[in-house]
Amino acid sequence: MRILIVDDSKAMRAIVRRALRQADLGDHSIEEATNGREGLSFIQQSPPDLVLCDLNMPEMSGLELLRTIKQDGLNPRFGFVTSEATPELRNEASKAGALFVITKPFSPDVFSETLGPIMNGSVSAFSDANPNDNGSTARNSAPLTPELTGVLLRDLLGRAVTVKKSTPMALTAKTPFVIAVYSAGQNPVAYLCICDLPLAASVGAALCMLPASSIQETIRAGTLAPAVEPNLHEVFNVMSRLFDAAGTAHASLAGLHLPSTPLPAAVTKLMSGPANRLDVEVNISGYGVGRLTYVLTQ
Amino acid sequence: MSISEKEVCFVTETVWAEMLGLHLEPAGQAATQPNGNSLTAIIHIEGAWTGAAVLSCSRRLAQIAASIMFSLDEGEPATEEVRDALGELANVIGGNLKAMLPGPSHLSLPTVIEGNAYLVSVAESVPFHAAHFHCDQEPLQVDLLIRNQNPRRPAAASGLN
Numbered sequence: 244m245r246i247l248i249v250d251d252s253k254a255m256r257a258i259v260r261r262a263l264r265q266a267d268l269g270d271h272s273i274e275e276a277t278n279g280r281e282g283l284s285f286i287q288q289s290p291p292d293l294v295l296c297d298l299n300m301p302e303m304s305g306l307e308l309l310r311t312i313k314q315d316g317l318n319p320r321f322g323f324v325t326s327e328a329t330p331e332l333r334n335e336a337s338k339a340g341a342l343f344v345i346t347k348p349f350s351p352d353v354f355s356e357t358l359g360p361i362m363n364g365s366v367s368a369f370s371d372a373n374p375n376d377n378g379s380t381a382r383n384s385a386p387l388t389p390e391l392t393g394v395l396l397r398d399l400l401g402r403a404v405t406v407k408k409s410t411p412m413a414l415t416a417k418t419p420f421v422i423a424v425y426s427a428g429q430n431p432v433a434y435l436c437i438c439d440l441p442l443a444a445s446v447g448a449a450l451c452m453l454p455a456s457s458i459q460e461t462i463r464a465g466t467l468a469p470a471v472e473p474n475l476h477e478v479f480n481v482m483s484r485l486f487d488a489a490g491t492a493h494a495s496l497a498g499l500h501l502p503s504t505p506l507p508a509a510v511t512k513l514m515s516g517p518a519n520r521l522d523v524e525v526n527i528s529g530y531g532v533g534r535l536t537y538v539l540t541q
Numbered sequence: 542m543s544i545s546e547k548e549v550c551f552v553t554e555t556v557w558a559e560m561l562g563l564h565l566e567p568a569g570q571a572a573t574q575p576n577g578n579s580l581t582a583i584i585h586i587e588g589a590w591t592g593a594a595v596l597s598c599s600r601r602l603a604q605i606a607a608s609i610m611f612s613l614d615e616g617e618p619a620t621e622e623v624r625d626a627l628g629e630l631a632n633v634i635g636g637n638l639k640a641m642l643p644g645p646s647h648l649s650l651p652t653v654i655e656g657n658a659y660l661v662s663v664a665e666s667v668p669f670h671a672a673h674f675h676c677d678q679e680p681l682q683v684d685l686l687i688r689n690q691n692p693r694r695p696a697a698a699s700g701l702n
Contacts, residue, residue, distance in 0.1 A: 251650070252629040253622065254610040258560065261612060299632070299648055326636025329644055347633045348559035451641045454551050 244271045244362060245289075249282035249308065250297040250324070255347070259295055259324060265351035268358060279303025286312050290319050293362065295345075298325040298332065309339045320361055324349070330450065330477030333399055337481075346401030352528075356403050387485050387537060389523045395485060396525065399478055400449045403528035411522045412439065412536045414514045419465050419502035423479035424510055425486055426497040432509040434486045434494055435538040436479060440465070440502065442525055442533020446478055447471030449530050458531060466502045475499065486539070513538055544641045544685070546670040552637045553672055553683045556630065561609045565674040565681065581654045581661050582627045584635030588646025591688035593663045594635035596627065600655070602679035603627045624653040638685060665689045 246263065250256045256275050263273065274291065276282035280302040286294065298305040305323055312319070322343035323336050333344045343357050393406035414420070414437060421443040427433035438446070444461035448454070451474060461467055467475070479496050486494035500506055506514075519539040526532045554565045578600040585593045598606075600623070607618035607626035618626070628651035639648055654661060666686040674681040 252625055252632070254607065254626040254629045257611050299636075299650065301650060326633040327639060327648055329640045331645060347636065348556050350559060451548075452552055452555060452637050453548060453641075 244269075244293060245291040246271050246273045246293045246295065247276060247282065247285055247291040247319075248273060248295050249276045249279065249300070249305065251278050251300040252297070253277075255297065255324075262349065262351045262354045263358075266354035266358065267351075268355065268362060279305060279308035282308050283311055286317055286319065287315065290317050292319060293358070294319050294321045295324050296321065298323050298327055298336075306335065306339055309336075309341060313340050322357075322361070330399065330474060330481065334477070334481060337398070343398055344401060349401070352403055353401065357397065387521055387539070389521075391485055392482075392523060392525070392535070395482060396446070396478075396527070399481060400446065400527060402449060405526045406523050406535075409522050409524040409534060411520065412437070412534045414536065420500075421467070421475065421502065422500040422506065422510065422514075423482070423496060424498040424500070424507075425483055425494040427486065427494045430540065431497060432507075432513055433540055435510065435513060435536075436482055437514070437536040437538065439534045440467075441531060442535055443467060443475060444471070445525075445527045445530040445533050447474055449527050450474045450478065455530050472499075472501065485537075513540065544638065544670070546672065548641060549638065549670045549683060549685055550672045550674075552641075553634055553674070553681075556633050556637065557676065557681075560630065560633065561606055563605075563609070563676055565676050568673045568675045568680070570671070570673050578655065578657050580624065580627050581659075582631035583652045583654075583661065583663065584631045585649035585663075586635065586639050586642065586646050587649065589644050590639075590642040590646055592666055592669060593684075593686045594631060594638055595661060595663070595684040595686060596631040596634060596682075597661075597684070598627070598676075598681045599679045602676055602681060605677060605679070606630060620655075624655065628653045634683060 248256050248259050260273055276285050278300045296305040296308060309321055320342055322341050324345045324347060326347040336344050342361055345353055345357055389406040389408055393404050397404040419440045421438045423436040424432055425434040440462055441458060444458040447467060448457050476499050479499055483494045483496050521537040523535050524532060525535055557563050557565050579597060580600060580603045581595060581597040583593055583595050603623045604618055607623045610626045611618055611622055631651050636648055639646055663686050665688055667689045668684060669687040670685040672683045
């Protein structure tokens with residue numbers, strides 16, 4: 244496989260080369276470009292199999308490069324390796340057609356877990372669930388699974404995430420939850436994503452690079468820090484794609500309820516009544532374990 | 542959404558550990574003034590939150606970082622490699638700090654300065670947080686500057702002198 248590294252920093256190109264080697268992804272030929280324009284010229288002349296690209300570069304940014312090669316009809320597997328890890332940028336990258344976003348700093352393990360499935364062709368996660376070139380939403384025919392949840396959270400958080408099925412979580416009124424409500428079609432409460440406090444705190448901390456110790460402080464306080472809320476909103480917004488995969492009507496985040504906010508009657512009814520459920524345990528590397536329950540009416 | 546000094550320290554320590562495999566020892570301000578040549582890398586953040594992340598260290602520490610980043614077992618890294626390495630470290634620290642600050646905002650490309658007994662002045666900016674460390678007995682300083690809301694106040698001076 245031919246891999247192209249596009250980064251204006253020679254030091255970072257060296258680190259990416261080393262991470263590829265340490266990730267034990269097999270033998271590959273690796274070539275380098277020092278900015279987006281040079282990367283474009285390289286890709287147009289001889290398209291590589293995989294492009295690992297920085298976002299912020301002189302001459303032409305990584306996003307401009309990706310959009311240009313898509314317009315040219317070139318479609319190498321493409322992902323970003325960047326220090327800019329905001330959910331908005333990840334969303335923009337995935338909309339442009341990136342398969343993954345790896346956040347600097349990174350470990351060889353992240354390279355291995357992210358690139359391994361992409362290089363062997365078993366995962367094309369972002370492209371399956373992203374808006375395609377004409378702006379309409381491409382739907383993934385796969386059902387909602389722990390694996391899809393893991394891929395999405397790993398790409399959002401830029402670190403290793405494992406997700407497995409678990410026993411049903413007890414949804415009692417006394418337990419603090421963060422609840423995302425999704426509408427779909429004519430149904431204002433079509434899906435719920437119910438996150439326990441340890442998981443919500445872990446996701447918020449991992450996104451903000453807060454120390455893992457902040458999670459225990461959150462659990463003791465019984466509620467989330469206000470600074471975490473906008474990040475969680477973005478995470479749950481991106482997670483709406485998982486319901487697109489599960490159903491037919493396009494899902495949109497309709498509301499986010501923190502532990503301290505009262506729940507609408509339609510939400511408590513759906514939580515307590517019979518419904519399709521998927522309960523999973525989520526382990527975010529370096530942050531800890533939490534639980535997540537999807538409730539589906541469709 | 543804002544950011545604490547503790548979080549600036551955590552981001553710096555994490556970047557240093559994950560990119561270089563080096564441990565940072567927190568230090569007092571007075572203990573982090575280097576002698577001789579030093580380098581400063583600046584990354585500007587412009588948008589909903591406007592300011593700059595400024596990374597300053599001795600030339601020897603920048604050389605150590607460059608040697609690790611370029612996997613040099615022997616011999617000194619070239620001057621351009623030392624500057625590139627420090628600029629990239631500032632870029633990664635700045636990018637991670639940006640993610641914790643109000644957005645949307647844009648990150649500039651890094652600017653790197655090298656010299657002896659200089660002051661760095663970022664126009665219309667004032668100190669927001671500062672983190673001081675030692676690494677392999679060499680000083681390292683990270684300043685987060687914020688755009689001054691009151692233009693009569695002086696510009697922030699950073700760097701090492």
